[in-house]
Amino acid sequence: MTHPWIEVEQKFVPRPGIEDRLKELGGTQESRVSFRDSYYDTRELTLMKADHWLRHREGSGWELKCPAAGGNTGSHTEYLELTAEAAIAARLCERLATAGLAAESVSETLAPLELQEVASFVTERSVWKLALSGAGDEEEPLTVDLDTADFGYAVGEVEALVREEAEVPKALEKIHSLSSLLGVSQQEQTPGKLIVYLKRFRPQDYQRLLEVATEKNDEQQGSAA
Numbered sequence: 001m002t003h004p005w006i007e008v009e010q011k012f013v014p015r016p017g018i019e020d021r022l023k024e025l026g027g028t029q030e031s032r033v034s035f036r037d038s039y040y041d042t043r044e045l046t047l048m049k050a051d052h053w054l055r056h057r058e059g060s061g062w063e064l065k066c067p068a069a070g071g072n073t074g075s076h077t078e079y080l081e082l083t084a085e086a087a088i089a090a091r092l093c094e095r096l097a098t099a100g101l102a103a104e105s106v107s108e109t110l111a112p113l114e115l116q117e118v119a120s121f122v123t124e125r126s127v128w129k130l131a132l133s134g135a136g137d138e139e140e141p142l143t144v145d146l147d148t149a150d151f152g153y154a155v156g157e158v159e160a161l162v163r164e165e166a167e168v169p170k171a172l173e174k175i176h177s178l179s180s181l182l183g184v185s186q187q188e189q190t191p192g193k194l195i196v197y198l199k200r201f202r203p204q205d206y207q208r209l210l211e212v213a214t215e216k217n218d219e220q221q222g223s224a225a
């Protein structure tokens with residue numbers, strides 16, 4: 001089985017003139033795309049509370065983001081991205097403690113796992129690629145996505161995809177360098193589209209997720225003290 005990608009990213013609020021700045025830094029616009037994301041979870045949000053994010057992306061299929069070994073602290077995030085349906089189905093059954101449900105496709109798991117649509121919105125995305133000067137030719141360029149969701153929220157992200165946990169520190173260094181060239185502070189913690197969607201349209205669910213995140217944070221700080 002192919003090893004899943006690890007997505008390392010920093011989100012930011014796109015300021016006016018961001019595309020000119022990307023051009024100035026040698027970036028090129030690779031594409032403009034539009035897609036609908038539909039997120040699924042149980043009624044109790046069992047997946048999201050465990051930091052697992054299941055979505056169907058129009059044109060790409062099923063995707064599950066789950067925490068990578070490095071954990072998520074501060075302004076950047078690090079998630080494993082599963083796209084193979086059998087692997088997603090297996091992880092869902094494991095998370096939702098449904099041993100014995102042998103499913104090869106995600107759609108087969110929706111009804112028995114009682115997964116329902118929690119959010120659905122369309123994103124207009126402008127995709128930029130940019131190699132930092134000094135990086136060797138063999139280095140993968142960074143991706144900068146500039147997103148606008150159909151409920152009126154704009155967010156940018158500087159992103160690198162790596163295969164191994166050992167590659168994460170270098171990816172982070174590159175992300176921080178580019179972010180600072182774009183005027184984004186390392187402390188900037190910008191919420192993603194789904195979080196803003198939940199806050200606006202499903203405030204009770206948002207509140208539950210916030211409480212769980214706060215509890216986890218307190219536990220981590222307690223064990224670090």
Ligand code: V4E
Pocket residue numbers: 051053065077079157191192193194195213
């Ligand atoms: C991982 C995650 C969520 C799922 C959506 O991920 P995101 O990267 O925001 O979506 P998008 O459209 O940019 O995907 P891409 O095309 O880059 O793959 S929703 C929330 N999280 C993590 C998270 C969290 N647990 N808490 C807070 C406050 N923010 C984010």
